[in-house]
Each structure stands twice: as structure tokens, then as C-alpha cells.
Amino acid sequence: MSKQPTHPNLDQIELNSIFEAVSDPIRRKILLDLSEKGESNCSTFLVYAPKTNLSYHMGKLRDAGMIFTRYEGTQRFSIIRKEDLEKKFPGLLDTILKSAKLESAQEEVSGSKV
Structure with a gap:
């Protein structure tokens, strides 16, 4: 039996961690x-x-x-924590x-990929 991954609680989600997570183009594509x-x-x-x-x-990202x-x-199945993120950082x-x-649209036009 696989051990379930840990996830931060809503009060543990920090803006710095989010910015760090989305700083990578692969993670932005996943999102x-x-x-x-x-x-x-x-x-x-x-x-x-x-x-x-x-x-x-x-x-x-997790x-x-x-x-x-x-x-x-x-x-493993993943989903965005939309409600939690909207509650903590509205609109982000x-x-x-x-x-x-x-x-992504600009990459398609230029023909480049990550």
C-alpha cells in the first residue's frame, strides 16, 4: 500500500512558495x-x-x-487546489x-517548447 503524500494546510500556504513553484516553465505547463x-x-x-x-x-507544486x-x-492523480488558493490569495x-x-500560445507561434 502506498503512503499518501502530505499537503500543506491552508494556513501553511505561503506566497513565496507559490512564486517559487511557478517560476519554472514546466510547472506552469502542468498547472x-x-x-x-x-x-x-x-x-x-x-x-x-x-x-x-x-x-x-x-x-x-504540492x-x-x-x-x-x-x-x-x-x-498518482493530481488536481489544482482552486478553492484553497482562491480563499488564501484571491485572483492569483x-x-x-x-x-x-x-x-504557451507564444511558444506555439515561435515553435519553441520546454
């Missing part, structure tokens, strides 16, 4: 995908990084309080996602 698809299997994001690197990025991850057998998640969407 954008989660915002569009809802809860997703972590293997969905293997297009952005190898498995070990992806675990690191998912851990950063430790910052941006996502909730649950284990189901050998699979929407701003981050809008910026990530803009960044």
Missing part, C-alpha cells in the same frame, strides 16, 4: 493542463519531463499548496493561469 483537464494522472505530464524529473516538479495528489494503486491562480496560457 495549465490541470486547469483545462481537471484531475489527471501524473503520467499525463511525461511529455514535459522524464519520470524522476516530473516527480520533482509535482512535489514542488509542497507549495498548489495541487492535491492522491494515490490509487500505483497511479487566475492570473498565473492566464500568463501560462499566453506563454
Whole structure:
């Protein structure tokens, strides 16, 4: 049986941790995908990084309080903590996602990828 990951409580979520988490383009892409698809299997994001690197990025997002991850057998599913983030920092998640969407559109136009 897999041990469930720990997540910060609402009062433990800090702005500095969020900014650090979204400073990486891979993590912004993960958040954008989660915002569009809802809860997703972590293997969905293997297009952005190898498995070990992806675990690191998912851990950063989870430790910052941006996502909730649950284990189901050998699979991990993650979802954005929208309600918690909106309660703690109103409008911040929407701003981050809008910026990530803009960044993604610019990459598509220029043909570059992370």
C-alpha cells in the first residue's frame, strides 16, 4: 500500500512558495493542463519531463499548496487546489493561469517548447 503524500494546510500556504513553484516553465505547463483537464494522472505530464524529473516538479507544486495528489494503486492523480488558493490569495491562480496560457500560445507561434 502506498503512503499518501502530505499537503500543506491552508494556513501553511505561503506566497513565496507559490512564486517559487511557478517560476519554472514546466510547472506552469502542468498547472495549465490541470486547469483545462481537471484531475489527471501524473503520467499525463511525461511529455514535459522524464519520470524522476516530473516527480520533482509535482512535489514542488504540492509542497507549495498548489495541487492535491492522491494515490490509487500505483497511479498518482493530481488536481489544482482552486478553492484553497482562491480563499488564501484571491485572483492569483487566475492570473498565473492566464500568463501560462499566453506563454504557451507564444511558444506555439515561435515553435519553441520546454
